[in-house]
Amino acid sequence: MSGLTEQGAAAVGTAAARTKGLRKVYRGTVAVDNVDLEVPTGAVLGMLGPNGSGKTTTIRMLLGLVTPTAGEVELLGQKMPDGAAKALPEVGALVEGPGFYPFLSGRENLLRFGAAEPLLATADIPNAVGTAIERVGLTAAAGRRFRGYSLGMKQRLGLAAALLVPRKFVVLDEPTNGLDPAGTREIRTIIADLHAAGTTVLVSSHLLAEVEATCTHVAVLNQGTVVAQGELSALLEAGSASLLVTTPEATAAVDALRDQRVPARPTPEGVRVDLTATTAPAVVEVLVRAGVPVYEVRKQRTGLEDLFARLTEASSAADLAELDTLITEEAR
Amino acid sequence: MSTLVVRRAPITRVLRSELRMVLRRPRTLIGLGLLALVPVLMGIGIAIATANGEEGGAEGLAALVIGNGMLLPIFALSIAMAMLLPLTGAMLAADALAGESAHGTLRGMLMAPVGRGRLLAVKAFGVASVTLIAVLLMALTGIISGVLLLGGDGMLTASGTSLPFLDALGRVLITALYVTLQVWALAAVALAVSAFTEHPLIVVVVSLGLVIVSGVLAAIPALDWLDPVLVTTSWDAVSEVVRDPIEWGPLVEGGLRALCYLVIGGSIAYSRMLTRDG
Amino acid sequence: MDRKRTALTVAAAGTAAGVAGLVLIASPAGADETPPVLPPVSAEALVQSVIQADVPALAGAVELRNDIGLPIPGLPQATGDNVARVYTDGNGRGRISLKQGSGERTFVQDGTTTWLWNSANRSVTKFTGGEDKDGKDTADKLSDPATAAREVVELIKKDSTVAVDGTARVADRPVYQLVLTPKPTERTLLREVRVSIDSQTRVPLRLEVLANGQSEPALRIGFTEFSTGAQDPALFTFTPPAGVKVTEGAAKDKGAKADQESLFKSANLKIVGEGWDTVATGQVPAALLSAQIPQSGERAAADVTSLLKRLGKEVNGPFGTGYVISTKVGTALVTTDGRVAVGAVPQQVLIDALGQK
Known part of the structure; x- marks a missing residue:
């Protein structure tokens, strides 16, 4: 299901x-x-x-x-x-x-x-x-x-x-x-x-x-x-599996997260952190411990298009299962 | 929500709408027009041939129709029975299911909803009515052009007797009904084919193929045992109508044969309609 | 899926019912019925009753079935076809309608006049005058049915075994079956001739000719419908349709008779043998053999010899060279010099007959 x-x-x-x-x-x-x-x-x-x-x-x-x-x-x-x-x-x-x-x-x-x-x-x-x-x-x-x-x-x-x-x-x-x-x-x-x-x-x-x-x-x-x-709202919520961190020290933030094996990448708006394998509080904790100044943390609303692309491109069974768990969990 | 009950549109309303639609279809109108012309053209041809004194050489009904106007509709119908009317029936049946399926209108009817069995009945009604209209139209133009072009009051029968006008009219009517029934039989088979495909042309080709193959099989003496089950076997029996007294045996047998084909075609079409994807 | 099963059931049931109906329409009613039980009758008594019987007012349809193994133009092939309808009022007036495709030839005897209508050329031929003399002679002979029957049976018995072989149904009426079997000494192709006689009216309803080695009759003519009772008097009158020219038939008929007689004379017709192995021999003008005969349909005309070659096989013997045409019920031999022998016999009997000349 x-x-x-x-x-x-x-x-x-x-x-x-x-x-x-x-x-x-x-x-x-x-x-x-x-x-x-x-x-x-x-x-x-x-x-x-x-x-x-x-x-x-x-x-x-x-x-x-x-x-x-x-x-x-x-x-x-x-x-x-x-x-x-x-x-x-x-x-x-x-x-x-x-x-x-x-x-x-x-x-x-x-x-x-x-x-x-x-x-x-x-x-x-x-x-x-x-x-x-x-x-x-x-x-x-x-x-x-x-x-x-x-x-x-x-x-x-x-x-x-x-x-x-x-x-x-x-x-x-x-x-x-x-x-x-x-x-x-x-x-x-x-x-x-x-x-x-x-x-x-x-x-x-x-x-x-x-x-x-x-x-x-x-x-x-x-x-x-x-x-x-x-x-629709719940799905969009569930689909936004990333966190946008606003910080002046983007490079330090990305390094700190990658040290903890959390995928992250710098973007013009800030550091985008993938939440697939972790949670928002954990990310904030990592950043604070590393001494990265955090101005703002906000869940990224990816929009339906993003969700759709991810759902329909994740064609392998493993990906689907993963997504499934994710969506189910998030919806709770 | 489980309190929903079965509701259907009044059947007469649906039948009327079907008939109106079929009679608006350009192909139907062209077909009817051409069929109505057949007796007229035959009448003109025979009148010219008679005027030129070319009486010899004709056989059967053709020999009898000269100066015998009331025979023209019967002659024309028996000629059209060979190919034109079967073609008409097959075309109507082809449009009824295969054609509508291709247009997506069959889906619209199913979603209305018109039940699948009822939808088949409605479509069959459309085919049957227009077939009857076509035959009656031919009979009418045949009578008019026969009386005007070939003359003669009443009808000279093949048995050498002369029938008064009203009796002659009765004979024309019997012919029309018999021919209609035979075309219905073929159209029922065509309708069954029509239920299996979305391509009207396939229906026409298969139906006319059946007519042609039946004709070929009937012509092979070694396959005479097949004759009773061929759809075309009783088509010639039309000529019994012009004998006096009428020999009903072949006509009744032909009618029963047509009914058998109606049952076969109808049941296969119904069976396919039940499971057909809309 | 329920719906699928319903669909299959409907299709199967409907198709089966339809096909069964088609087959049923074709099979003659009562074909499998047990033979009716009728009081036993001797062959003589049966024949006598036939001769004695007056033909009642009746209407019937006659079927001709021919399976003799040679196409005869104008006759239907193996399948039975109603070829004629017969009506009579039992008092000498009658009507016979012969089907010719969608056309018809009609004979009407209205008591004083015989009318012949042919729809193909829309002609009416009229024969006036009483019955012909030959008919009267026959009638006189038959005035004593008992004697006639005995004579007939005696005549037949010379070469045949006559027996009443049970009963059957023809045209839905119980009939006695009179069977004539050739005596073993007869050299014929025929196995038996079977006449079905209506048990009630004693009118022969069917004649079947069975050839050796065939289970189905090679030739069968008989009623498929037969009903007695008063007929519409209008059937026995004929008014020539307006605009149709009526030919007086009598005079022309005499001429034709004379023609026929002269033809007979020139044909040197002879009967050789008697009984079942009777052979008719004769002579046709040699010119005829090379004559062109028009063929029906679109095929080109062919001369008689090439037609013979096509239908028969060439044989040689004391008579010279000829062509043998064999059918299931008879054989014909035509020699190249124009001699002809015909009979319901094997080829050798024909050759013998020609040799007796």
Whole structure:
């Protein structure tokens, strides 16, 4: 188990979605293996991972589109894929790029998908479609054929389809693909609105800034497994495994630490000390004993990007295990 | 959250939406238009040939259709049965699952959610309705162009009797229904293939391959024992419709054969839909 | 995975049901039924009842199955095909529809007139006048069924064994099977001829010709559907369709008859032997052998000799050189000088017959 185990245990029954030991093999290729994912109700969970890390496969299994080779999926308390008829009406999703009929206009496409929505009364469909189009800013292009849409417009229409009905859970797979900065901002607003309305949101993205800006929780996938998950703030905390020491005698400080086999290096802001094998008080003690003047000691917030890079680059099993322990410990 | 209950969109609404969508697809419209033209072009061709006095040489229905307008829709349908209508059925089936899968719209339907079994039923309904529409359209343009171009009130049957207009209309209707059923049988097989792939072209190629291979197998005397299980075996039975009295035996047998293929194609398609990745 | 198992079950069950259905459609109903139990009857009595029986009003479909080992143009091959539908009102009016692809030839006897319709060229030929004389003669002969039956059976018995070989079902009706087997002295290719006679109406429903060494009939013609009862009177009338020219058939027929007779004379037709090993010999004009005959389909025309070469094998003997065409039920020998011998016999019998000349 990686990440905040105890939180998961405490959240029984309150997860909007949960997977256990999820595994999918496509013709001998393992796409996803042993994924234990938990999306707490009301959270905005950002799913991070490089291309081919299994994000989309996991989402497709979550939505019952793909049958797992092994493991269990629970969506809104329903076992998937068998509970699809119960869970999916409450779920809106934009997966793997929007799928629409190229020969129909945006509005006609939404009308068609509206007709299939169990939660929409027949009389309400045109209204719901109009509202959704407005919400994603497609009003001007709603009458044009989908064939002629730009990538960003297609993405917006996909979002509109996911939001046709008020949902309990919204899944957005790479929602900002093809959007300009303004569009990206709009998506961010929409996600924030959904969050404010109590909707659980799962966003997969490779744009870390996106996730950092909009998410309350993060799950990091790499090579088909979850390498870290938990609250964003806790993870960032855990990931900041370095200490920044401000001192006029940087060289002396580095020497003193290296004598004690603590990795350290001088940087323009100060001495950066790696905390992987030691703790902050120990570092301060070493420095004080060596007579190095210490003006300021501060934990370095590395940011998601750093964490992500470290999580996904630590590909060897040993590194992963080490990271795992580290994150678990720090989270406590 | 475990209090969620199964909810489905009203099926008639989904079926209507499906039909509207299929009938908006440009390929469908072009196909329907071309099929509707077939009887007209045949009527013109026969009218010109008759005017030039080229009556000899024709065999079977072709010999009978001259000056016998009500036979034109039946003649046209029996000709289209050989390739054009199977092609239409296969194309519709190919677009229904393989094509939609490639567009990602099948995924959208599954996520709505439309249950997998229902989705197959909806898609099959779309294919079946448009097939029926295509055949009825051909019958209609056949009747109109037949009466206008070739003339004749009522219908001269192959047995040498003359049927009044309404009876002739009934014969055209029987032909249309029989032909539709046969195309459905092939389309069911095509739909099963369609459930296995994302490439519509594969579906069309496999389905027409089946028709062609069946035709070849039927032509080999040593393989006559295979005839009863070939999908094309009963396609010729259309010509029974123009006998008087109608010989129902081959038509009923053909209908049952088509039903068997519908069961086979339908069950394989359903089985694949249950496990297919969306 | 449950779903996977369901899926496999559905696919397997559906496919199995469909294929079983396809096979069932093809197999004739009641093929495996046990033979019906009928009161025993002697061969004479059976034949007598057949001769005595009036053909009732009936409707039926006739199937022809031919497996004689030689393609005959116009006849269906090994698979059975309904080739005709027969209707009669039991009072001399009747209708026969012969299928010709999607076209049809229809004969209608409406009591006074016989109509012949051919859809291929949309022609109607009309034959007026009563029954022909030969028919009357036969009718007179058959007026005493008991005697006729005895005569027929006696005639047959000279060369054959006649027996009632149990019962069966033909066209879903119980039938007696009358079997004619050649006596061992007969030099023939045939093993037996089997006639199925409807137990109720005593109408022969099926004729099967079985050749030596074959388990399946080489030739079979019989009803696949047969029902008695009043028929729609409209079936026995024929009104020539508008715009179709009607040819009076009688005169033309006489001419044709004369032609045929002169052909017969020139053919020097002779019957050699009797019984099962009867051989017909004759002469065809030598010119015919090099005549071009039109071939069906797209193949080029071929002359008769090359056709003979293709179908038969060359033999030499006291008669000179010729070609033998063998089928399961008969053999034909055509010599290069135009002599012909045909019979349901092996090749040697034909050669002997030619030698008797």
